[in-house]
Amino acid sequence: MSGLRLQLRAPLRDRIDLGPAFGTPWAAASAAEVARREVWSPRSGPVPLGDLFTVEGAPDGTVTLTGDLQLAERVGAGLTEGSMRVDGSVGDRAGAGLRGGRLEVGGNAGHSAGEGMSGGVVIVRGNAGNRAGAAAPGSKRGMTGGELVVLGSAGDETGAAMRRGLVAIGGTTGRCTLLSSIAGTVVACGPTGPDAALWNKRGSLVCLGSVDPAATYRYACVIQPTYLRLLLRRLRDVHGLPVTAEHIDGRFRRYSGDFAETGRGEILAWSPA
Amino acid sequence: MKIRSVFIEDTFAEAFTMRSARLIVTARSARWVREAALKLTGFATSVIGCKCEAGIERVLTEAETPDGRPGVSVLFMVMAKDELPKRLVERVGQTILTCPTTACYDGLPDAPDRVKVGSSLRYFGDGFQASKVIGGQRFWRIPVMEGEFLVAETFGMVKCIGGGNFLILAEDADKALAAAEAAVDAMHGMPGIILPFPGGVVRSGSKVGSRRSKTMIASTNDAYCPTLRAVTATALPDTVNSVLEIVVNGLDAAAINASMRAGIDAACRPGVVSITAGNYGGKLGPHHFKLRDIMGGTSA
Numbered sequence: 257m258s259g260l261r262l263q264l265r266a267p268l269r270d271r272i273d274l275g276p277a278f279g280t281p282w283a284a285a286s287a288a289e290v291a292r293r294e295v296w297s298p299r300s301g302p303v304p305l306g307d308l309f310t311v312e313g314a315p316d317g318t319v320t321l322t323g324d325l326q327l328a329e330r331v332g333a334g335l336t337e338g339s340m341r342v343d344g345s346v347g348d349r350a351g352a353g354l355r356g357g358r359l360e361v362g363g364n365a366g367h368s369a370g371e372g373m374s375g376g377v378v379i380v381r382g383n384a385g386n387r388a389g390a391a392a393p394g395s396k397r398g399m400t401g402g403e404l405v406v407l408g409s410a411g412d413e414t415g416a417a418m419r420r421g422l423v424a425i426g427g428t429t430g431r432c433t434l435l436s437s438i439a440g441t442v443v444a445c446g447p448t449g450p451d452a453a454l455w456n457k458r459g460s461l462v463c464l465g466s467v468d469p470a471a472t473y474r475y476a477c478v479i480q481p482t483y484l485r486l487l488l489r490r491l492r493d494v495h496g497l498p499v500t501a502e503h504i505d506g507r508f509r510r511y512s513g514d515f516a517e518t519g520r521g522e523i524l525a526w527s528p529a
Numbered sequence: 530m531k532i533r534s535v536f537i538e539d540t541f542a543e544a545f546t547m548r549s550a551r552l553i554v555t556a557r558s559a560r561w562v563r564e565a566a567l568k569l570t571g572f573a574t575s576v577i578g579c580k581c582e583a584g585i586e587r588v589l590t591e592a593e594t595p596d597g598r599p600g601v602s603v604l605f606m607v608m609a610k611d612e613l614p615k616r617l618v619e620r621v622g623q624t625i626l627t628c629p630t631t632a633c634y635d636g637l638p639d640a641p642d643r644v645k646v647g648s649s650l651r652y653f654g655d656g657f658q659a660s661k662v663i664g665g666q667r668f669w670r671i672p673v674m675e676g677e678f679l680v681a682e683t684f685g686m687v688k689c690i691g692g693g694n695f696l697i698l699a700e701d702a703d704k705a706l707a708a709a710e711a712a713v714d715a716m717h718g719m720p721g722i723i724l725p726f727p728g729g730v731v732r733s734g735s736k737v738g739s740r741r742s743k744t745m746i747a748s749t750n751d752a753y754c755p756t757l758r759a760v761t762a763t764a765l766p767d768t769v770n771s772v773l774e775i776v777v778n779g780l781d782a783a784a785i786n787a788s789m790r791a792g793i794d795a796a797c798r799p800g801v802v803s804i805t806a807g808n809y810g811g812k813l814g815p816h817h818f819k820l821r822d823i824m825g826g827t828s829a
């Protein structure tokens with residue numbers, strides 16, 4: 257088996273910030289070099305990664321992390337290259353600031369997964385917490401590029417303050433999805449919570465499940481946007497989201513808004529035949 | 530060298546470097562794909578008079594197109610780099626944007642040289658247009674009365690070869706036409722090539738310049754005109770009374786070689802006297818397609 261393999265030596269008792277470990281180029285780094293990289297423990301400060309994980313394997317641009325990492329924050333944060341896979345669940349801010357490469361979380365992700373990412377791909381096979389793909393605290397912009405795909409459900413304020421990029425949620429989505437977004441796209445395969453796309457400027461919220469557009473949205477028409485055929489086929493074929501032929505060939509009710517803002521955004525609500 | 534009694538002349542087709550884009554056009558149904566493609570590639574036989582050369586490369590199945598609808602692949606060719614964006618914006622804007630249900634995608638996404646098309650056409654949206662990035666590629670959504678027109682922001686541009694050709698010298702016009710049709714049928718749909726002339730066939734092959742006018746860059750190829758046999762330095766054997774030419778442009782020499790091989794082989798049928806090719810002595814075009822090499826024989 258090629259690639260680097262990191263196995264947690266002992267269960268984490270405190271939160272740990274894994275962000276510094278892979279935020280700089282790592283794809284060509286040896287196991288020993290990776291083991292020397294420091295991560296941050298709020299309790300004890302900088303800690304070599306090798307103190308927490310056994311690090312094995314040869315570099316080939318992939319790394320696999322195993323063990324209970326629910327207390328590990330910022331897993332894959334700032335990634336610029338390569339492919340990182342986590343077998344289980346991770347803590348908050350997984351893939352925050354991701355610029356390239358791919359992070360795949362086999363379980364759930366905490367809050368703020370893909371926060372402020374600008375490129376690359378984050379896949380969460382379980383559920384994600386609040387503010388997936390949203391802006392970092394104090395930042396005006398959320399995602400500015402890349403793809404964040406959650407095969408399960410996502411919490412509130414998914415895609416808040418997005419500027420560009422794509423967030424796709426396989427299950428239900430909480431309230432205030434695409435809140436205050438500038439642009440970008442959120443696809444919600446399940447029901448979308450209340451106050452969807454509030455204060456959205458130019459973003460697109462695509463709802464394959466139920467949605468109740470706010471009063472500041474105006475109904476425009478029923479349409480079959482060609483770009484959705486590309487987008488939905490990609491989400492189905494590449495990421496395995498529950499998109500059906502009926503969705504791809506289907507009609508969508510288009511609502512323009514939010515007229516509390518510029519009114520140039522849209523909610524596209526799938527309309528079953 | 531002979532193929533089924535048809536003499537293959539020891540000569541070569543002389544071809545030129547051009548620039549090409551590949552457009553994938555889709556629509557709701559095969560009917561509207563065809564309508565769009567015919568308009569897009571209309572009046573695009575030769576750069577001499579049309580500023581570009583274009584043709585349908587092949588029909589695409591729903592499984593082969595980006596949006597899962599019926600489509601065609603169209604190759605578009607010009608002589609100079611800076612001509613391609615002008616021609617594409619004109620033609621896509623007037624023939625694809627206007628055609629119901631169509632969308633237009635880049636068929637050369639890996640080409641490093643990019644030509645702006647959607648990013649120019651978007652202004653038709655008068656500020657209501659929007660862009661989306663899907664799979665790393667940017668598209669423009671231009672609102673139109675029917676709904677929305679989707680077009681790729683940029684298209685890949687690659688070097689290609691224009692002017693591969695062969696001439697079918699036959700006993701009469703019917704036999705020349707039948708042989709030309711057989712050749713076109715054999716070449717049609719081969720990857721990486723187009724036959725830009727009507728039905729893939731040219732009846733008016735040209736020579737460079739003119740005997741009478743200094744301003745004409747091309748005029749009739751009198752050496753191959755049967756009616757001029759008695760009044761010009763003819764290149765026609767006595768038994769030849771009609772000549773048709775097949776012109777083939779391709780993304781690379783291998784594609785042209787393969788298509789010429791298939792076309793010449795199909796054209797070698799009763800009533801055809803010989804197959805030759807057009808060239809300018811090898812001084813103008815850098816690409817030489819030797820007929821006997823292509824057909825597996827040996828050049829002198």
